[in-house]
Amino acid sequence: MRLTLRVNGKPHEVEARTDESVLDVLRRELGLLSVRETCGIGVCGACTVLVDGAPMSGCLLLAPLIEGREVTTVEGLGGDHPVQRAFEQARGFQCGYCTPGMILAAARLSEKQPHPSEADVRLAMSGNLCRCGSYAKIIEAVLLAAGRKEEA
């Protein structure tokens, strides 16, 4: 089927099967390789995309459901988003595999809750796993983005 949607601020028409995940469509049709599959069952958060601003697991979302929606991946943040700068400054990663999902979850939090506490960050980011265990640095990065911590 033909899908019409907006991805990272631009209109797109993509070809997709009705039983495909948004994850597969974004990677194959638009080359958005920051959207990653790990568990394939919505547990790890590596495939997180923002659909009309809300974080969703791209691996569980069926392609037809994004018809007419606005989808944001980390490529759409442009590289200079405050959350991205904070992750760089605080070194909020080790291997970097989970980072796109972490950054999107953090970007959503920064919009919903501009001044989160550490507990808010832990809760808002709890759908994202980091195999390296870099959680302490990730929390630091999110708090830094929110202006809650001095630059390291």
Added chain:
Amino acid sequence: MIMGLGTALFEEVVYRDGHVVNANLSDYPVPAFADLPGTLTCELIEREGAEIHGLGETALPPVPPAIGNALASLGRSLTDLPMTPETVLG
């Protein structure tokens, strides 16, 4: 260090009839935000004349024995991982 907590306390590949039965993250837990201790401090100890060494996974192996030794000091000596509530109390 956080990865080491997973190895020490709850990560375990379970086999039944020759098959891995917890092959995905729904059944095989890795440390998540909720498993992070309230505070976490690291102290880097320098040794004169030591060779340059990576810091990533080097910190991983000592975590299970550190927790194991803490348990042993309380009179419970375990030699298998993970050290779950069941094995500690069992």
